[in-house]
């Protein structure tokens with residue numbers, strides 16, 4: 001086909017392929033969610049429905065892209081891990097990042113009413129995105145450990161902060177002063193003594209965040225093998241998670257999961 005004289009503009013495009021052999025991590029974060037969560041009166045410090053909406057939207061990304069082998073979310077952020085040998089979009093950064101952000105953001109709006117039946121969406125939420133490449137398995141695990149440690153630090157602080165305000169009647173400034181300079185064990189103790197709350201009894205979804213993993217399971221009634229995405233609220237810093245889900249780092253196919261109970265929460269991947 002003859003080329004038009006305008007064709008040369010393509011030469012301005014640049015190559016943005018992710019380096020081979022690296023884990024690709026896409027992290028999304030809600031833009032100005034301090035404002036968004038207060039406009040929509042999210043519960044403090046954690047709104048379970050909002051976290052479940054984030055999880056549903058992240059599962060939509062995993063339904064679309066098989067090469068996302070794991071995702072981890074907390075607060076207004078989600079990280080998506082693509083297999084290190086993926087050739088999705090020829091590993092082009094801008095394509096991968098923008099497609100994931102778009103599916104996630106659209107799903108967040110699409111599923112809003114499923115989780116907030118009684119709340120109207122007042123304005124369009126939006127998310128920023130970045131992409132980071134990690135060359136070693138250890139780097140990838142350290143990245144995920146960093147995000148889960150962040151979940152713990154923020155959630156312990158927020159639980160103590162809002163506990164002092166709602167149960168002890170302190171002002172924001174007073175609560176901030178009580179917690180200033182305290183280490184984790186002191187925050188745990190303040191929560192227990194002042195608010196009667198044992199931090200360990202807080203919901204795992206708040207304390208650990210959510211990791212989305214793929215499983216191959218037998219589902220009733222036909223008992224046929226189905227590919228599902230399961231939200232887990234478990235430790236991903238230690239070795240046991242990585243031993244149980246060793247196919248993720250070893251880039252192996254899923255094997256039938258015998259521990260799966262059909263009343264576990266899961267999202268069915270429709271196109272097999």
Ligand SMILES: Nc1nc2c(ncn2[C@@H]2O[C@H](COP(=O)(O)OP(=O)(O)OP(=O)(O)O)[C@@H](O)[C@H]2O)c(=O)[nH]1
Pocket residue numbers: 029030031032033034035037038041042043044045046047048050051075076
């Ligand atoms: N009430 C409530 N607020 C939440 C919840 N999850 C997240 N947030 C709010 O969302 C904010 C997320 O923090 P950041 O991502 O650092 O800040 P941001 O306001 O989104 O600003 P940028 O990310 O820089 O655009 C928190 O500071 C909270 O104000 C929740 O479950 N309940």
Ligand SMILES: [Mg+2]
Pocket residue numbers: 029030031032033034076
């Ligand atoms: Mg944010």
Ligand SMILES: [Mg+2]
Pocket residue numbers: 029030075076077
């Ligand atoms: Mg954030």
